[in-house]
Amino acid sequence: xxxxxxxxxxxxxxxxxxxxxxxxxxxxxxxxxxxxxxxxxxxxxxxxxxxxxxxxxxxxxxxxxxxxxxxxxxxxxxxxxxxxxxxxxxxxxxxxxxxxxxxxxxxxxxxxxxxxxxxxxxxxxxxxxxxxxxxxxxxxxxxxxxxxxxxxxxxxxxxxxxxxxxxxxxxxxxxxxxxxxxxxxxxxxxxxxxxxxxxxxxxxxxxxxxxxxxxxxxxxxxxxxxxxxxxxxxxxxxxxxxxxxxxxxxxxxxxxxxxxxxxxxxxxxxxxxxxxxxxxxxxxxxxxxxxxxxxxxxxxxxxxxxxxxxxxxxxxxxxxxxxxxxxxxxxxxxxxxxxxxxxxxxxxxxxxxxxxxxxxxxxxxxxxxxxxxxxxxxxxxxxxxxxxxxxxxxxxxxxxxxxxxxxxxxxxxxxxxxxxxxxxxxxxxxxxxxxxxxxxxxxxxxxxxxxxxxxxxxxxxxxxxxxxxxxxxxxxxxxxxxxxxxxxxxxxxxxxxxxxxxxxxxxxxxxxxxxxxxxxxxxxxxxxxxxxxxxxxxxxxxxxxxxxxxxxxxxxxxxxxxxxxxxxxxxxxxxxxxxxxxxxxxxxxxxxxxxxxxxxxxxxxxxxxxxxxxxxxxxxxxxxxxxxxxxxxxxxxxxxxxxxxxxxxxxxxxxxxxxxxxxxxxxxxxxxxxxxxxxxxxxxxxxxxxxxxxxxxxxxxxxxxxxxxxxxxxxxxxxxxxxxxxxxxxxxxxxxxxxxxxxxxxxxxxxxxxxxxxxxxxxxxxxxxxxxxxxxxxxxxxxxxxx
Amino acid sequence: xxxxxxxxxxxxxxxxxxxxxxxxxxxxxxxxxxxxxxxxxxxxxxxxxxxxxxxxxxxxxxxxxxxxxxxxxxxxxxxxxxxxxxxxxxxxxxxxxxxxxxxxxxxxxxxxxxxxxxxxxxxxxxxxxxxxxxxxxxxxxxxxxxxxxxxxxxxxxxxxxx
Ligand code: FES
Ligand code: FES
Numbered sequence: 001x002x003x004x005x006x007x008x009x010x011x012x013x014x015x016x017x018x019x020x021x022x023x024x025x026x027x028x029x030x031x032x033x034x035x036x037x038x039x040x041x042x043x044x045x046x047x048x049x050x051x052x053x054x055x056x057x058x059x060x061x062x063x064x065x066x067x068x069x070x071x072x073x074x075x076x077x078x079x080x081x082x083x084x085x086x087x088x089x090x091x092x093x094x095x096x097x098x099x100x101x102x103x104x105x106x107x108x109x110x111x112x113x114x115x116x117x118x119x120x121x122x123x124x125x126x127x128x129x130x131x132x133x134x135x136x137x138x139x140x141x142x143x144x145x146x147x148x149x150x151x152x153x154x155x156x157x158x159x160x161x162x163x164x165x166x167x168x169x170x171x172x173x174x175x176x177x178x179x180x181x182x183x184x185x186x187x188x189x190x191x192x193x194x195x196x197x198x199x200x201x202x203x204x205x206x207x208x209x210x211x212x213x214x215x216x217x218x219x220x221x222x223x224x225x226x227x228x229x230x231x232x233x234x235x236x237x238x239x240x241x242x243x244x245x246x247x248x249x250x251x252x253x254x255x256x257x258x259x260x261x262x263x264x265x266x267x268x269x270x271x272x273x274x275x276x277x278x279x280x281x282x283x284x285x286x287x288x289x290x291x292x293x294x295x296x297x298x299x300x301x302x303x304x305x306x307x308x309x310x311x312x313x314x315x316x317x318x319x320x321x322x323x324x325x326x327x328x329x330x331x332x333x334x335x336x337x338x339x340x341x342x343x344x345x346x347x348x349x350x351x352x353x354x355x356x357x358x359x360x361x362x363x364x365x366x367x368x369x370x371x372x373x374x375x376x377x378x379x380x381x382x383x384x385x386x387x388x389x390x391x392x393x394x395x396x397x398x399x400x401x402x403x404x405x406x407x408x409x410x411x412x413x414x415x416x417x418x419x420x421x422x423x424x425x426x427x428x429x430x431x432x433x434x435x436x437x438x439x440x441x442x443x444x445x446x447x448x449x450x451x452x453x454x455x456x457x458x459x460x461x462x463x464x465x466x467x468x469x470x471x472x473x474x475x476x477x478x479x480x481x482x483x484x485x486x487x488x489x490x491x492x493x494x495x496x497x498x499x500x501x502x503x504x505x506x507x508x509x510x511x512x513x514x515x516x517x518x519x520x521x522x523x524x525x526x527x528x529x530x531x532x533x534x535x536x537x538x539x540x541x542x543x544x545x546x547x548x549x550x551x552x553x554x555x556x557x558x559x560x561x562x563x564x565x566x567x568x569x570x571x572x573x574x575x576x577x578x579x580x581x582x583x584x585x586x587x588x589x590x591x592x593x594x595x596x597x598x599x600x601x602x603x604x605x606x607x608x609x610x611x612x613x614x615x616x617x618x619x620x621x622x623x624x625x626x627x628x629x630x631x632x633x634x635x636x637x638x639x640x641x642x643x644x645x646x647x648x649x650x651x652x653x654x655x656x657x658x659x660x661x662x663x664x665x666x667x668x669x670x671x672x673x674x675x676x677x678x679x680x681x682x683x684x685x686x687x688x689x690x691x692x693x694x695x696x697x698x699x700x701x702x703x704x705x706x707x708x709x710x711x712x713x714x715x716x717x718x719x720x721x722x723x724x725x726x727x728x729x730x731x732x733x734x735x736x737x738x739x740x741x742x743x744x745x746x747x748x749x750x751x752x753x754x755x756x757x758x759x760x761x762x763x764x765x766x767x768x769x770x771x772x773x774x775x776x777x778x779x780x781x782x783x784x785x786x787x
Numbered sequence: 788x789x790x791x792x793x794x795x796x797x798x799x800x801x802x803x804x805x806x807x808x809x810x811x812x813x814x815x816x817x818x819x820x821x822x823x824x825x826x827x828x829x830x831x832x833x834x835x836x837x838x839x840x841x842x843x844x845x846x847x848x849x850x851x852x853x854x855x856x857x858x859x860x861x862x863x864x865x866x867x868x869x870x871x872x873x874x875x876x877x878x879x880x881x882x883x884x885x886x887x888x889x890x891x892x893x894x895x896x897x898x899x900x901x902x903x904x905x906x907x908x909x910x911x912x913x914x915x916x917x918x919x920x921x922x923x924x925x926x927x928x929x930x931x932x933x934x935x936x937x938x939x940x941x942x943x944x945x946x947x948x949x
Contacts, residue, residue: 015887017887019862021861021862021891025824200886201922253889672882676928715920718914
């Protein structure tokens, strides 16, 4: 499609500054007189703090201030919060241990914050931190997820003596039991969803600044949702009331969920800025990112599927143990519960589902949302089950899926979600066609001739995006509403600023949002500026995560544009001396029906501001409108990814030979950007399946704390991807958007593991399928075949 | 503190630095050229790649003092005003960036790749050569396409100039 409107492959407006080195990331900002913060972190996974002696450190050159948990307590700085209440099966609320920004009395993971040193330079702060003497009394750490709640395990928090955060469930247990009694076949599977470290390339950073004249704080921070950060820092942590606290999230170098949360470091920087009377800057080094950013996934799951004699699924029972780490991070509790079990129905008609989730504390970094958040875990369970069940039944995995696909909409699943629309057959058929599944047998023979094992795996995923209808999530325990806001300001010359509560950290909002506005108002895209990431400019917003910026953020803009158009028509009616009902608006022109009288958008804008053609009684001058949009349902992007792998049984190296993705994201604003989102998501999903995994030793030391130890996907680990679409527009929002940001990461792990197990001929391998693991599994498979 | 002098993007600059000052710190903090980024502390990610005397190096692992008298080019030195270097233009055209954090290093590494290996780069070569540059956003698909196109465009420019 030509032009710059919805559907056009418009080059990104934001790119110029990034490709010329003129981006403005938090670490690129310096405030006059700023000092530098360095955090002294716990070397122990679990220990009592007997005493902290800062005297020698305080006398070191350049030191401006040193603070510990005692100072936090004395100043009554509130603890970090978890914003989603989950209740256990027995109705008791989750057990949330206190989470002070600097440790009080105890440290609970390696990397926990013990003290902050603020000095003239970072080097001086580091040097002084080394001189702080902490007297620790090491305690037995709880590291292993499987045994964390065993009797005799030391308690990490007094509030949770057995280390259990909650024991939650969803679905109809009796109905599931009945389904299993009727089953002809039951497929059982045990799965590990490996722990991941998000690793946005820009490390987290913060600058706290205090203006004593105004008694007001400013925080520059690497956040996906600056308004939520302000709300939490203000209302819960108590730094300052919201009108005295400005949060700016400038260019942010990737987030993937990890920059949603409100962490200790930014809290301390903004609080300490007033204490020391200087701006305080902190930038994480990569090791700190590994140690102290919220990790993702980390589930152990046993799942069973009941199937009847015709290959129809009767029921699903899933039992998961989720690791939440040492403290409850901002949204941690919601990830293995409401973002997980409600998606276990996948694309399938499953009459009965029962999910049980036990969440536990361990002496490891907190675990929270990472790209997909709960939905990749759900997809991994259901899609591994589908593949294994098909193999056990001797059915073709695609045919087995097809047989069980949901075919009519809306479809109410037994676990909350009401899928509004979709065409799962269409995406499967298109993916199989593009992938040339028919030719797989031939390709497998060719691989075999070369001594290689070839396998093909499907992943038919669904996700719930467009997060989320506020009242619905409120009834499930969310502490906030999840609407979005927009304000459209038309300037007298007809240029437009759009203020949005969404936040772009790579998604390209400055382009896609401008496409919408330019198309709607019939003005050049250059005349539209998207403003985001500053609480002084944008009044309120909920930020970007859960693939919500298109479906929710852009819907808010549409609502504001509706109001702009209505007001502009009124202005035009005065200028053109016609009745408002006779004014048409098309392609940037207001015209009077049945005449040749017309006026363009920019001229109407000018008339709105000079206000000569109408009186104050008739119409308010100006052209500026705001809107809040609260979604009426989740959106349900879906699709089919097909992975084809080739394994060298001698080395265990798995090569992704071919990848096909066919996604249904509803209406697409900019296909170029959407494809990019899919590529990046797939890469992270392949990373999880083949390479990545956070490893703690039995003492709770993180062994994978650098790029030397944590295997990030690199260019030569990955293939080029074939990405295509089918489209069923989303009926619940004005643009028909479903969302695309997480799909790849959700779909990919199951596709890879289904392909690897297909190649190996057995299911006995877990993620990450490293060459060593694959080699062992391949040798075991070959030995078994030889018997 | 010792003094170091070098040419950065065609401009003679000098400053007194601590012996331990890294080139990336010199560029970001002393010269306020913040387009060169720091993404790791183990010389793995490539966010910090600049050219020193025409060769790509990791500025996070290079002492500023070791660049005495050198000719340094950073991402800020590539475009001629608003006229982009063909590799920069290719990254935009082919959507080779999302958050933009890895991008300066990617572009500097890509130009070095062309300088060493020529204008006709296969996908395999590019993927192999990107060993020292990590991107978390793009899955590399469009970076590979951008580098291939950028290399060809650099070749075209050379031909046109001859
Ligand atoms: S910052 Fe230089 S390689 Fe990562
Ligand atoms: S574009 Fe974000 S890391 Fe490469």
